[in-house]
Each structure stands twice: as C-alpha cells, then as structure tokens.
Amino acid sequence: MEAKFEELIEGYITGNIGISEEFISTALATALQLNLQLLDSNNLMIKAGIGNNAKKDSQQNKRSDSTCWMDDNGSNSAEMEFMEIVHEFMRHLNRTCYTGLHSCEFHYALYEEGSFYTRHKDQFKNDNNRKFTFINYLNTNWIPKDGGQLIVYQDNSNLTIYPENRKAVFFKSENIEHEVAITKRIRMSITGWLKT
Numbered sequence: 001m002e003a004k005f006e007e008l009i010e011g012y013i014t015g016n017i018g019i020s021e022e023f024i025s026t027a028l029a030t031a032l033q034l035n036l037q038l039l040d041s042n043n044l045m046i047k048a049g050i051g052n053n054a055k056k057d058s059q060q061n062k063r064s065d066s067t068c069w070m071d072d073n074g075s076n077s078a079e080m081e082f083m084e085i086v087h088e089f090m091r092h093l094n095r096t097c098y099t100g101l102h103s104c105e106f107h108y109a110l111y112e113e114g115s116f117y118t119r120h121k122d123q124f125k126n127d128n129n130r131k132f133t134f135i136n137y138l139n140t141n142w143i144p145k146d147g148g149q150l151i152v153y154q155d156n157s158n159l160t161i162y163p164e165n166r167k168a169v170f171f172k173s174e175n176i177e178h179e180v181a182i183t184k185r186i187r188m189s190i191t192g193w194l195k196t
Helices: 002-015 026-041 077-097
Strands: 018-020 050-052 055-057 066-069 103-111 117-120 130-137 150-154 157-161 168-172 177-180 187-195
Touching (some): 002 168, 026 066, 077 130
Antiparallel strands (some): 018 168, 050 055, 130 168, 130 187, 150 177
C-alpha cells in the first residue's frame, strides 16, 4: 500500500488534493458496498445532520444523505480490513510527514437519487481535531451523467471528482471547501477524518 499512500501524499503536496484511482481492492470495495446496502435495508442508515454532539443541527437543509458510523473495533471482516489500511496510512503519515495523527472516525454515506451536500468545510468551529478528510468511493460503473460529483473549490478554480469505485480522495479538513452535487443515482462512500 505504500505506493498508494505516496500517491495520495504527492497529490496533496502538489495540488492540495490527493487522489488514488484504485486505492482499495475490488473485493474489499464490493464487501463494503454490500455492508452499506445491508445497513440500509435494516434501516440503520440515519439522515445526516450538521455539526457535532456539542452543536448539532438535525433540522438543516444543507445535506440530504444518510450515514452510519463504523465501529473501529467491530467484528465485520471488511470493515476491519479497511480500518487496518487506514491505520497503516496514519502510521505512514506520522512517520514520513510528522502529522501527529492518533485517531480517526469513519462512516458509511448513502446519497439517494436527488441527494446533495452544499458547499462546506469538514472541520467543526468548536473542535479542530479533524486534520484530514479521507473519502473512499463504492460506486461501480459511474459515469458523468450520474452527477454526484465532488466539487472542490480552490483559488477561484473548481476541481470535479467523480465518485468512481475504489477511488480515494485526501485533503486538509480545515482548508478545503467542497460540495457533493445532486446525484442522479444511488451514491455510496466511506467518509472519514484523520485526527490529532
């Protein structure tokens, strides 16, 4: 995985956004996709709110996705494999970039057709522990007309990233404004934050 970690880091250093087109294996992506679908069928995906426990607005209109938090110490083999990759990436960042990361949090995210998330940053105003945003997409056969693109805003220019299966995106949580455009089909991902 070191080459993929370096791919993310290099993209971040040179352009503020690290992208790896094939970060996780097809088998792992498929297993995580099935997990998300099972959570949804069991009504465990919850309509997302804005903010954290200290200051949360569940009656907001800025986003319309549903989420379910992953258990870092769970027993699901696919989740355990994914989280081990995340922890390995954190160790690599600490060793090579001296980032001081020591924890993380991740959730499944499900965007139904017509869902969106308006322009925002990922760091809370009352908590600055989120240092890096790390997104992994789980959408097979995604094409541009499906919408749901991640739009990243930087210095009067936009970067459009389509949520294609196995693609990972990595950026600084406090710096990067971004949004999820309206999706024309179900859109799935695992989104999380690497924390100090």
